[in-house]
Amino acid sequence: MGSSLADTAQEKIKRVYESLTRAERQLAGVILENYPMSGMGSITRLADKASVSTPTVARMVQKLGYSGFPDFQDALRIEVEARFSNPIAKHESWAQSAPEGHILNRFTDSVISNIRQTLANVDPKQFDDLTGMLADESQALYITGGRITHALSEYLHLHMQVIRARVRHIRSTSNAWPHDLLDIRPDDVVLIYDIRRYENSTLRLAEIAKAQGAKIALITDQWQSPISQYADVSLNCRIEAPSAWDSTVAMMLLSETLIAAVQEASWDRTKSRMSTLEDMFDQTKIFRKFV
Template identity: 35%
Template sequence: MKEQVHGALGQMTDAERKVAHTFLANYPSSGLSTVAEFAGLAGTSAPTVLRFVSRLGFSGYPEFQRALRAEIQAELLSPLEKGDSSAARSLDGSALGAYFSRATANIQATLEAIPESEFEAACALLSDPKASCYTLGGRFSDAIARYMAAHLRIVRPNVRRFQDQTSTWDDQLLDVKAGDVVVLFDIRRYQRDLVHLSELLCERRARIVLITDSWLSPISRYAKVVLPCAIDSGRTWDSGVVLMALVEAIVDRVTHRDWDSARGRIQALEHIHWNKPPAAD
């Protein structure tokens, strides 16, 4: 639903946008309160809240709240609650075929969900030669954050990763300057430590690019750019296929936004690689 709200902001009146921003900043509690309470929190009227709900395609406030509760339940699902993954088969009986079909559908859904302008905005931030770039992900997505940093480090300078120990993040924040770009990966069962880090990054006026899921991590309220991905495999484990595909698309675009600079760095790296002294016996 947060994705729906973000997508509809351009069509909302000023009063409806106040409701939308209140909903996003106080998700999900604002939407679970009464219409009057929601209106009071947003500083608008009850009819404005109902128009906001209607703008999202709901017939009324009860339907909006039912959808919100269902979304919250989906966000909190554990692998055990997603069912037995041994049952899925494609029409020809292939488990592999069924999984690849779902992955293909997720790629298409993500392509439709991310406006080209948002993708370009993320790539522009990551191409800024004056800004240092940092990446970090969650329990599983941090592997993709590492992959992204490894590629970006070749084509642009000043690429770093927040190290894994959360106890050292405060120390590493000392080097983050206003205008620096931080790519954060956070998908459902969102990590509170990443949300807290995003708050601190915002205080330091870093620009956050969030790569998240269709339900949108709470980090979205602090992010400059939000790129939502379809991750639901329909089985026990969420899928990282789209996250990886999106990262590769970003790396490719950043590489070719300033190809002369990237080419020079790649050539220098090749020279270093092929002119290393032989290892000692």
Template identity: 40%
Template sequence: MGEPSRESFALRLRRAMDQFTPSERQLAATLLADYPAAGLQSSVRLAEIAGVSTPTIVRMARKLGYDGFTAMQEVMRQEVSEQVKKPASKHAEWHARGSDRHTVNQFGDLVSANLRATLDALDLSTFDQVAALLSDTQRSVLIAGGRITRTLADHLHNHLHILRPGVSQMGTSAHLWPHALLDLGPGSILVLFDIRRYQSDYPLIAELAQKRGAEIVLFTDQWGSPVSSHANHVFAANVEALTSWDSTMTLMFLVEALIAEVSNRLWSVSRKRVDELEDMFDCLGTFGGGHDNGGA
């Protein structure tokens, strides 16, 4: 079983920004603003759009470790193919690899490799910045997840809502999304979870939120959601699995780590809130055994 790709092209491009000349940074920004479509055009057309020379494209490709533009473009083409894979295609691919090892052992190895690759690529300064944002109780937080990632959004919402006020979740009905976006403003935070096959409406949602002054935090896969071009902060996790669907375990790890950090940062002020919540649980007998509600 091959090890998952460690970094998407878009993530590699972001990480290399400091190495680039001004014209190369201009080219990189053009690629990221319309990724991956911009990179799938001819080098002449890309140079024209970015306002740089074609030799600049070749130099940047070589700085990223490619032989030239053609090799760099082929990586982008492969990523597009990976992004749009349907469940049946992924199942057939994994089944064709074959293995005598038990599924539990194969899955354990893959999840471990995913987690290691995710941690190797994780920018700790991004983690700290997002933890600080989520710990700022003057900022409202709106959280949304897609068909598969909604459980992650639920988990983050449930814990943040215990620790601090001003946390809400975008509902599943698209008709109500404008209501949720209406309350966003300067200083608000929109947290989106989006992995392949990406939510087609999320880029527009992110754009609308940004126009209202919100900061966008994105949790995505190693290939990168189209929302990446709008996001202020991006967490990219390796998600490949042995099934027809991607694994969200590495994303859950990042969510749990953020919850732990926010809890540590807010504990001096959130302790009272947590205690009040526990008192309500006891009063209602939510968890059983601790309250006599006068029943027979």
């Protein structure tokens, strides 16, 4: 059975993990540790690294829906290519295989598919855990993103500022971001947006924050940022679109849902802060009123 980017091997492993044998779980841990490169060697090498037999490897990949180890590796190669494709290569790939029809319809179909697949793979418990982390005002909240996703991080930051206190935005694209980490204390929350062409500065930021005892929350794509190795909570979003650039619509949907969930979880506090803010808006006459 072939694999598609609509369902990565990593997601399949996590979905069947509870049904795996002890040896298969041991193997799964080795594969996920340095995914997807961990599965690119020979079947014997992978078995030795996980201290299991080669038949165990063969059985597990079949449980994941692959016809055998070569099919499993083919799926990983496709994922590696997708992770590191640049915008020009992406556009040429789409142009060759783009279905007929207007771009409005093709792009919309792709985005709707991204949303459906994202929601189908979001673990409600992880979502609720993240909601609780963002709502907990006893811990400071730091929010950051990369070159493209910084816009999402700014959007979330603006809303979280209204909902709760002790919220800070980190510009990871600036050389000054280490200054923002000076005040991080154990159990503070650092929420990071990171999608493919994963950025070294964002990864280093996560490493340092984790070393200082922070909890890391990650919103990433279906291939998962390297930051996932440090993440306490990780939510994956589908981002592919018929364009030279990826689509962040599914990530925005998830962000706005988080905003709504955190607001609901702490409504009395949020209502009070909103009321104070509205009074300030009235005093400063920032918004026009038609009454």
